[in-house]
Amino acid sequence: MNQYQVSAAEKKFIGSHILVAILALAVGSLFGPLQAFEHAGWDFYTYLKPWIKSYYQGLTVHGVLNALVWTTFFIMGFLTFNVIFGLKRPLKNPTLNKVGFWMMVVGVLAAAIPILANQATVLFTFYPPLKANWAFYVGLTLVVVGSWVEGWGLFMTYADWRKENKSERTPFVAFGSLVTILLWQICTLGVAVEILTMLLPWSLGLIEGVDPQLARTYFWFTGHPLVYFWLLPAYISWYAMLPKQAGNGKMFSDSLARLAFWIFLVLSTPLGFHHQYVDPGVPPAWKFIHSLLTFGVFFPSMMTAFTVIASLEHAGRKQGGKGIFGWIGKLKWSDPSVTSQLLAGILFFFGGIGGLANASYNVNLVLHNTAFIPGHFHLTVATAVTLSFIGISYWLVPYLTGRKLWQPAWARIQAWVWFVGMIIFSNSMHVLGLLGAPRRVPLGLAPYVPAEWNSRLFQVGLGGAILFVSGIMYLAVMYKTATNKERVESEVIVPIAEAMQDPAKSPVWLDRWAPWIYGTLALIVIVYGPQLVEQIANIALTSPGFRVW
Amino acid sequence: MSAHKMHVDSYERNWMIFSAVLLVVFATAVSVAAFGMGIQVPAPEQRVDPRTVATDPNSPWSNPGLREIAPGKYDAYILARAVPLWEYLPKELTVPAGSSVTFYVTSPDVQHGFKIQDTNANFMVLPGQVSKLTVKFDKAGTYNFICTEFCGAGHGIMYGAITVTP
Amino acid sequence: MANKDKEDEEFRPTGTLAILAIFVVTLIAIWATIYMILVGRGGTL
Numbered sequence: 001m002n003q004y005q006v007s008a009a010e011k012k013f014i015g016s017h018i019l020v021a022i023l024a025l026a027v028g029s030l031f032g033p034l035q036a037f038e039h040a041g042w043d044f045y046t047y048l049k050p051w052i053k054s055y056y057q058g059l060t061v062h063g064v065l066n067a068l069v070w071t072t073f074f075i076m077g078f079l080t081f082n083v084i085f086g087l088k089r090p091l092k093n094p095t096l097n098k099v100g101f102w103m104m105v106v107g108v109l110a111a112a113i114p115i116l117a118n119q120a121t122v123l124f125t126f127y128p129p130l131k132a133n134w135a136f137y138v139g140l141t142l143v144v145v146g147s148w149v150e151g152w153g154l155f156m157t158y159a160d161w162r163k164e165n166k167s168e169r170t171p172f173v174a175f176g177s178l179v180t181i182l183l184w185q186i187c188t189l190g191v192a193v194e195i196l197t198m199l200l201p202w203s204l205g206l207i208e209g210v211d212p213q214l215a216r217t218y219f220w221f222t223g224h225p226l227v228y229f230w231l232l233p234a235y236i237s238w239y240a241m242l243p244k245q246a247g248n249g250k251m252f253s254d255s256l257a258r259l260a261f262w263i264f265l266v267l268s269t270p271l272g273f274h275h276q277y278v279d280p281g282v283p284p285a286w287k288f289i290h291s292l293l294t295f296g297v298f299f300p301s302m303m304t305a306f307t308v309i310a311s312l313e314h315a316g317r318k319q320g321g322k323g324i325f326g327w328i329g330k331l332k333w334s335d336p337s338v339t340s341q342l343l344a345g346i347l348f349f350f351g352g353i354g355g356l357a358n359a360s361y362n363v364n365l366v367l368h369n370t371a372f373i374p375g376h377f378h379l380t381v382a383t384a385v386t387l388s389f390i391g392i393s394y395w396l397v398p399y400l401t402g403r404k405l406w407q408p409a410w411a412r413i414q415a416w417v418w419f420v421g422m423i424i425f426s427n428s429m430h431v432l433g434l435l436g437a438p439r440r441v442p443l444g445l446a447p448y449v450p451a452e453w454n455s456r457l458f459q460v461g462l463g464g465a466i467l468f469v470s471g472i473m474y475l476a477v478m479y480k481t482a483t484n485k486e487r488v489e490s491e492v493i494v495p496i497a498e499a500m501q502d503p504a505k506s507p508v509w510l511d512r513w514a515p516w517i518y519g520t521l522a523l524i525v526i527v528y529g530p531q532l533v534e535q536i537a538n539i540a541l542t543s544p545g546f547r548v549w
Numbered sequence: 550m551s552a553h554k555m556h557v558d559s560y561e562r563n564w565m566i567f568s569a570v571l572l573v574v575f576a577t578a579v580s581v582a583a584f585g586m587g588i589q590v591p592a593p594e595q596r597v598d599p600r601t602v603a604t605d606p607n608s609p610w611s612n613p614g615l616r617e618i619a620p621g622k623y624d625a626y627i628l629a630r631a632v633p634l635w636e637y638l639p640k641e642l643t644v645p646a647g648s649s650v651t652f653y654v655t656s657p658d659v660q661h662g663f664k665i666q667d668t669n670a671n672f673m674v675l676p677g678q679v680s681k682l683t684v685k686f687d688k689a690g691t692y693n694f695i696c697t698e699f700c701g702a703g704h705g706i707m708y709g710a711i712t713v714t715p
Numbered sequence: 716m717a718n719k720d721k722e723d724e725e726f727r728p729t730g731t732l733a734i735l736a737i738f739v740v741t742l743i744a745i746w747a748t749i750y751m752i753l754v755g756r757g758g759t760l
Contacts, residue, residue: 054702123699127660129676130701212660212675250723255555277590278672280680284592291579295572302568305735306561310728317726324733353742357749361579362588365669366753369662369697434752436666438697441705448693448708500723505553542598543676546659548631548701560728564735571739578750587758669756682759 003494004088006081013098014084015400017077018393020105021070022478025386028065029471031058036425036464039457041444053118055442056549060115063124067381069108072143074389075233076104076150078396079177082236083154085494086174087161097153103146111139121549123440125219126199128210131545134203137195144188151181169503169511172254173496176236179261184229186520187269190221202545209541213281217535220272221528228268228297230381232261234388238308238345244497245395246331246338249315252307254499255506260300260307262510266520267297270527277364286531291361293527298356305352308345311497336411340391343419344384347426351379354430369440372433375426383422387415390474397481399492406480410473417470425463428456591672591680594653599676603628603657610655613638621647627654627709629661629674629696635703637663637694643712644686650711651683662697665711673698689715 006014034044038055045055052058084091091097113135114120120132126140158170158178170178198210198218239257243249251257273290276282316327332338354376358367367373398405405411432453433439443449443457509515557565582588602610609626616624628638644650654663656676664671665684672680686692696707 056699056702056704125699127698129659130699211677213678216673216675252728253556253558253561256557256561259555276673278680280591280673280675280678281593281596284590287590288583292576295576298572299565299568303561303565305738306564306728306731309731309734310558310561313728313730314723314726316730324730327730349738349741353745356575356742357746360575360746360750362583362590362669363579363746363749363753365588365590365671365759366749366756368671369664369673370671434749436664436695438662438664438695440697440699443705446705448695500726501556505556507553507555510555538596540596540598540677542600544600546631546701548659548703558728560732564732567739571743575746582750582754586754587760588753588756589759667756669753669759684759685757 003491004085005491006084007090009094010084010090011400013094013101014077014081015397016101017073017080018397018400020108021073021077021389022393022475024065024069024073024108025471026475028062028070029468031062032066032471033464033468034058035062035442036467037461038442038444040461041457042461043442043444054121054549056123057115057118057121059440060121060123064111064115066386067124068143071230071381071385071389072147073104074393075180075229076101076147078233078389078392079181080150080154081396082173082177083157086171086177087158089157089161091153092157092160093153096156097150100146100149100151100153103149104143105146107139107142107144107146109139110135110142118549125223127219128199128202128212128215129543129546130549131203131547134200137200137203141192141195141200144192148185148188151185154178154181169506172240172251172257172499172503173236175258175511176232176239176261179265180229180232180236182517183225183232183265183268186524187222187225187229190218190223190272194218198541207541209543210545211535211539211541212543213279214535214539216276216279217272217282217531220275221269222272223275224272225268227380228264230385232264234341234344234385235260235304237388237392238341239304239311240497241392241495242308242338242341242497243311243315244495245335246312246342247315247319249311249313249318249497251497251499252310252314254501254503255510256303257307258506258510260303262516263300264297265516266523267293267300269520270523271297272528273531274359274361274364277361278368281535282531286527288361289527291359294359298352298359301352305349312342314500334408334412336405336408336415337391337394339412340394340415340418341388343415344387344391347379347387347419347422348384350426351376351384354379367433369438370433371429371437371439371443373439375429375433378422378426378429383418383426387418390418391415393478395492395495397478398488399494401482402487402491403481403484404486404488406477406484411477414470414473414477417466417473421463421466421470423463424459425467428459428463432456432460588669591682593678594681595679596677597655597679599655599657602655603630609653610657615639615642615644615650621645621649623648623650625650625652627652627663629654629656629663629700629707631658631661631700631703635696635700635707637707637709640709641712642709643714645714646689647685647687648713649683649685651681654680659700660698661700661707663694664697665692665694667692670694671697686711686713689713
């Protein structure tokens with residue numbers, strides 16, 4: 001089978017993203033178990049004092065590197081690959097994309113210096129008036145703007161393709177990737193405005209104070225769609241690659257998959273107030289409207305669940321699976337890429353349930369800022385997304401480097417160990433949250449912990465330890481693969497599942513950009529506009545900065 | 550180019566309809582709790598200047614504590630602060646069982662949280678804003694209130710308690 | 716190119732519906748449990 005040849009230079013460029021991503025994961029994941037151990041009362045930070053001053057400095061490293069750096073670099077690399085490979089054409093302006101990439105790298109380094117110097121222990125939400133060193137904000141800005149520049153390079157490549165292929169349907173992997181990038185470019189305006197109009201001038205001493213409520217409103221304009229920026233690349237793989245890998249299955253519904261992506265574009269930004277249900281400065285009416293829209297964005301995930309599982313069932317039945325569940329065992333569990341992504345998908349069911357509970361307006365009073373929240377997002381970003389990316393890397397890294405995956409059995413076991421560790425960790429965090437345990441607290445040392453929490457706190461530590469083993473296994477597999485002397489015999493075949501219905505027969509409106517973009521912007525103006533105008537009109541820059549860590 | 554109709558498998562169409570109905574049911578249940586049972590989220594109450602809110606003699610938070618406004622009805626003005634130490638002022642409150650207490654909480658420094666265990670009071674505390682919710686304490690006992698937002702090195706020790714006497 | 720062959724024509728995703736049914740029951744059970752905690756704790760106005 002002849003597949004489109006991505007140039008060696010482009011493979012190297014994509015590979016650089018994956019390399020930075022995995023390095024960030026390596027450092028960030030070191031701290032994950034240390035956070036979990038603190039819950040169980042096993043205090044390692046005492047011994048780290050010369051380098052890492054506190055639990056919270058470690059938590060900042062963990063959150064920034066894992067949730068922001070690992071994800072963003074992996075995503076930009078994977079989406080760049082999808083656009084090039086999907087459209088079967090090289091980047092229009094590789095220099096532009098390189099500029100974007102290096103801005104992101106410089107940004108990470110600029111943010112890393114104050115974090116490591118304990119000058120930016122503000123966690124990955126950096127809520128003011130906690131005031132970090134200015135370099136932290138400059139670094140974040142560079143990462144975001146660099147990702148914009150890379151996105152522009154991909155849009156330009158697409159525009160050229162479109163000129164030459166006027167009536168073609170955009171190939172799905174490229175389509176999904178471009179929608180994801182568009183979503184990212186729109187939603188990051190919130191955090192860009194937050195940093196450029198408030199946090200950066202404030203950290204440089206140009207303005208005296210900030211408005212913490214307005215800062216949160218800006219932050220969550222970006223904060224929830226950020227979740228979809230993480231998730232949609234995994235969805236692309238689940239929709240269009242995993243069914244092929246799992247047993248030569250076809251994509252059950254190409255047009256509904258496209259519709260789901262458009263709904264994500266339209267609905268994932270105008271619902272940020274669902275992170276601010278218990279903020280004092282936002283009227284309940286707007287919170288309620290955003291809660292209804294949040295229910296709305298759950299809908300395309302339900303569509304995704306059906307299409308993805310049906311595509312997998314198609315694969316399993318092709319491999320001879322009989323009965324209602326007989327096809328599950330026939331999926332290609334021997335392939336670590338398949339195993340990782342299937343396990344990621346299973347835990348995502350529970351991530352979805354927790355997410356819906358969080359989103360349910362006043363139900364959030366039970367859950368807000370409890371341990372339930374990190375329990376929830378370790379199922380979503382730290383499993384559905386991260387374990388899927390790990391699975392993708394099990395074919396993508398051999399494809400990019402031409403080196404054989406080292407010890408596929410190890411890779412497979414790694415995914416199972418992650419699955420087990422995360423079930424133990426996340427289940428106990430959810431239960432602790434329902435019992436009232438707060439997030440962002442080293443609970444092993446907290447004075448108000450009742451005895452009934454202790455067995456769960458132990459399980460948090462145990463889960464963290466198991467996840468640590470899995471993390472080490474992953475890094476070992478990646479290191480040994482990247483340096484493997486054994487090369488693949490011929491280029492790794494990129495798994496792309498055909499659609500059951502010829503995409504050329506799907507409705508034209510599924511390939512029109514303008515109406516969806518106008519709709520997205522209009523909805524943002526309607527449900528964010530009035531509150532933004534009101535909060536900006538009543539801005540009170542009365543909060544000076546604090547360094548209380 | 551002809552216009553194509555969207556093909557949707559019948560199982561999948563039914564699943565989508567079912568999903569939509571399910572979400573409407575959840576939204577209805579939430580609305581009943583909010584508008585029928587009065588389980589509401591905080592609303593904008595008042596803006597304050599965080600630089601003076603703890604010291605201005607006209608500010609209730611310069612003298613935080615419990616005020617009985619009617620028999621069995623109380624207003625509790627609480628200051629959540631990280632400087633000089635991570636604590637609530639006052640740290641302890643006592644009310645008789647059956648009391649209805651309206652909390653007014655603000656911060657003179659960084660963001661905090663305020664969650665009273667085993668109640669629906671759980672909200673953000675922001676400098677410059679006043680967070681308000683009401684709780685009716687029917688059962689005697691001790692209810693810890695704890696900080697749920699990162700507010701610096703002492704976040705994990707920041708808490709207080711409400712004693713409800715029989 | 717994508718073809719709709721006979722085998723695909725006959726494919727009915729019954730297992731998918733079964734899995735989703737289990738999911739929905741779990742979803743309702745967990746969501747309702749948390750909702751009942753909320754309702755049990757009473758009003759906030």
